[in-house]
Amino acid sequence: MTRINRSRRKRTLVHCFVSETGIASFPRKRESSTGVGTANSFKSVLGSRFRGNDIGKGPSAVTPLGGLGIAETMKSVWCPTFDNRIRTLLVVLILASLVATSAFAADKLPNVVVLATGGTIAGAAASDVQAAYTSGQVGVEQLLAAVPQAKKLAVMRGEQISNIGSQDMNDEVWLKLAHRINELTAMPDVDGIVITHGTDTIEESAYFLNLVVRSKKPVVLTAAMRPSTALSADGPLNFYNAVAVAANKDAAGRGVLVVANDWIHGAASLTKTSTTAVQTFLSPLSGLIGTVAYGEAEFYRGPVGRSTADSEFSLDGVAALPRVDIIMAHENMDGKLIEAAVAAGAKGIVIAGVGNGNMTQTALDSLAAQAKKGIVCVRSSRVATGRVGRNVEVNDDKLDLVASDALNPQKARVLLRLALLKHRSLADVQRLFREY
Numbered sequence: 026m027t028r029i030n031r032s033r034r035k036r037t038l039v040h041c042f043v044s045e046t047g048i049a050s051f052p053r054k055r056e057s058s059t060g061v062g063t064a065n066s067f068k069s070v071l072g073s074r075f076r077g078n079d080i081g082k083g084p085s086a087v088t089p090l091g092g093l094g095i096a097e098t099m100k101s102v103w104c105p106t107f108d109n110r111i112r113t114l115l116v117v118l119i120l121a122s123l124v125a126t127s128a129f130a131a132d133k134l135p136n137v138v139v140l141a142t143g144g145t146i147a148g149a150a151a152s153d154v155q156a157a158y159t160s161g162q163v164g165v166e167q168l169l170a171a172v173p174q175a176k177k178l179a180v181m182r183g184e185q186i187s188n189i190g191s192q193d194m195n196d197e198v199w200l201k202l203a204h205r206i207n208e209l210t211a212m213p214d215v216d217g218i219v220i221t222h223g224t225d226t227i228e229e230s231a232y233f234l235n236l237v238v239r240s241k242k243p244v245v246l247t248a249a250m251r252p253s254t255a256l257s258a259d260g261p262l263n264f265y266n267a268v269a270v271a272a273n274k275d276a277a278g279r280g281v282l283v284v285a286n287d288w289i290h291g292a293a294s295l296t297k298t299s300t301t302a303v304q305t306f307l308s309p310l311s312g313l314i315g316t317v318a319y320g321e322a323e324f325y326r327g328p329v330g331r332s333t334a335d336s337e338f339s340l341d342g343v344a345a346l347p348r349v350d351i352i353m354a355h356e357n358m359d360g361k362l363i364e365a366a367v368a369a370g371a372k373g374i375v376i377a378g379v380g381n382g383n384m385t386q387t388a389l390d391s392l393a394a395q396a397k398k399g400i401v402c403v404r405s406s407r408v409a410t411g412r413v414g415r416n417v418e419v420n421d422d423k424l425d426l427v428a429s430d431a432l433n434p435q436k437a438r439v440l441l442r443l444a445l446l447k448h449r450s451l452a453d454v455q456r457l458f459r460e461y
Contacts, residue, residue, distance in 0.1 A: 135216035135272040137179040138209050141165035142198060142230075143188040144223025146260040148252030158252040160190030160223055168221060171253065172261050172268075178320060179217070179272040191223025191248075194230060196346050202230075203237045203340055210240035217243040217271030221264065224248040224305060227283060228295050232436045235281040235292035235332045236443055236461065237340050243276035244333070246283045250303045259286065259303045262319075269320035279314055280328030289315040289322065293329045293461070296433060298409070309410040310431055329431075330461045338443045347445040349373035349438045353407060354384040360391020373401040373441045377434040382406050382413035393424040401445065401454060405429035405437045415455070425451055430458045 141147065143161030147168060150158035163171075165183035175181060186205065187198045202220070209215045222230055231246050238244055247267035249260030267284040270276050281292040285306050294308035308314075315324035331337075350366040354376055366374055376392065378384050382404035384392070396402045404426055406413050415421050415428035429437040437458070444457050 135179045135274075136214055137181050137217045137219055137268055137271045138215055139165060139169060139181055139183040139219045139221065139268075140186050140202065140205065141168060141183060141188065141221045142186050142191070142194075142202065142223075144191050144221060144227075144248055145252055146221050146223075146247065146249035146264070147188065148190075148249075149254045150252050153254055153256040158254070160252075161188040163253050164188065165221075168264065172264050175265050175268040178265075178268050181268065189223075191226040191230070194223070194226045199230065199233055199346075200340065200343070203234060206234065206244060207237075207239050207340075210238065210242045210244070215242070216274075217276070218245065219264070219267045219271045220244070220246045222246050222248050224250060224285075224297060226435075228292070228297060228306075229435050229439055231281050231283050231292035231295070233439050233443075235328075236336050236338045236440065238281060238333045239336075239339075241278040241334045243271045243273065243279075244281045245271040245276070246281065248283075248285055250301065250305060265320060266317040266322075270317055270322050273322050275324055276322070278327065278334075279324065280332035282314060284317060287316055287318055288313050289317055289324070291328050293332070293431075293436070296409070310412075332461075336461070338446075343446060346442045347372040349375060349441050349445070351375045351377055351434045351438055354378045354388065356385075358385045358388040360388050360394075363388065363391045363395060367395055367398075367400055371400065372445050373403065373438075375403045375405055375429070375434050375437045375441060377407040378404055378413070379407060381411075381417055382428060383418055389419065389424070392426065396425040401427065401441060401451070403427045403429050403437050403441055403458070405432060405434040407434070427451060427455050427458060432458065 141164070145158070145160050147163040148158045148160040149162040165185045169175075169181060169183050184205070186202050189198070206218055206220075209218060220230075220234075227246055227248050234244060234246075245267045247263045249258065249263055251258045251260065253260055263285055266287065270282060270284050270289060276282065279291070283290040283292065283295050283306065286304050288306065290306055290308050291311065291314045294311040295306050296309065297305050298307050299305040311329045312325070314326060314328075315322055317323070348369075348371045350369070350371045350373075352362050352366060352374060363374060374392065374395065376382065376384055376388075384404075392402050402425075404413055404419065404421070406429070412431050413429045415430075419426065421428055432440060440457060440461055441454070444454050449457075
């Protein structure tokens, strides 16, 4: 506030300001009403409200002292000895400075859009110590509100794409999600995407998006092994770290990522390895893309194979994906399931073979017969890690078969479905499995 010292013949302004240590005052001679000395008066008042000699350094340097609000700041310039015009100008300038401070800080944060699909991360149970729960019970706004710390990392907004357990993930949601991501990443004011998902099929969804998203901007999936109501839920920190990665410019150009339990996985490399453990995801062939601890990310490598903006696949005009079935190889396997898959409308078949993509001779004969009819047949493996080589124990060239290379059966199915969107030679399909 400002008071008038009337004990002297020449009226003098005495500026009183509140500091962290109490009230201080100093006299200043009143200048003429023409406005001479207004800048100095403004600086003396404003300087009392903000730390340091920050006047003229821009909004980022102006920090309110001791949490004083706009009302208190206005009181400091309310003085009957000031000309009304000067007083009005000071109030406007101070208010503008405070607004600019807030706006400038917000503008510095990246813009991240959160797309929610459901899953355990949005699940709920009747008790915080029971195993049984229901996925997809919490909406995207509740997810955002549950981790307010993430607002310090990015300016966020959410959209609900679906709210299902990922065991129910389907082509309709995939196509909707992919189209929305491509729309959002084309916007200049969107810096990254976070997708909340269930763990059961996250590796398939991540790999699908890795092939069809057309941007190098960060696209990050995250999930949880415990529901949001659990005693020690892993979802909140996973979400926080996912936002941190999506907001990190160094995450760009690394393909679609999956963040879980402090690890950053590439979409082409991760796989789920445990039914219940929070450290369920591993990248056994190529290792991690990086790590993230409480929002601090460190990156080790780029993506494996072609991805996102470097991918040749497009969903333009695609309303449905062709059917491809996975069949598990086993002891005493015959060809009946292979024949049944084709009869059900499968355009491609992936065999989760034993060892290096092997199967019984009976099953191999049945698979080769379907391949001769134009069904694209891929040999993968049910083994947790390793590549399936071409023409090793099986003569793929003779039997018109494709080897899955580094892709496990579920990812081989994703790639084959996209490959079948247009007619390709078997040599071209094999090329895709080498390059992606």
